[in-house]
Amino acid sequence: MRLDEYTKLDATGLAQCIRKGEISATEAAELGLRAIERVNPDLNAVVEVFQDRVEKPTASDGLLAGVPILNKDLSFSDAGRLQEMGSRLAEGYRPSFDSTSVKRLKSAGLNIIGRTTTPEFGNSGLTENLLTGVTRNPWDTARTPGGSSG
Secondary structure: OOHHHHOOOOHHHHHHHHHOOOOOHHHHHHHHHHHHHHHHHHHOOEEEEOHHHHHOOOOOOOOOOOOEEEEEOOOOOOOOOOOOOOOHHHOOOOOOOOOHHHHHHHHOOOEEEEEEOOOHHHOOOOOEEOOOEEOOEOOEOOOOOOOOOO
């Protein structure tokens, strides 16, 4: 599958392609990574990519099995992964548990391949902070994507 084909699919369409064997979960994650690499230098929207989950997607039998997504870096704890909430105060924090939301995402089969920027603790209408910088709007990089999570 080409990147332009991938970007035209929503999660259910991509899940259907994975179930039919038209694309593997690893290929879907790699395409997700390529999309991030293409736009993130201009947008600064993705704080971190989980390379291990790109190379070896999390296994699940859920409805959306193998579909890559990004996790909002606020209250969605992913056990062992950084959760810094856009704050230098939380820099380096790694929760030891999955939040209920993350458990549900994973049980649906979604493969969390990284985390996105947020305003510090989600407390601003602008997605910018001292830890990760300013996030830009994909339709007009002179503008903000807004808050609480850009």
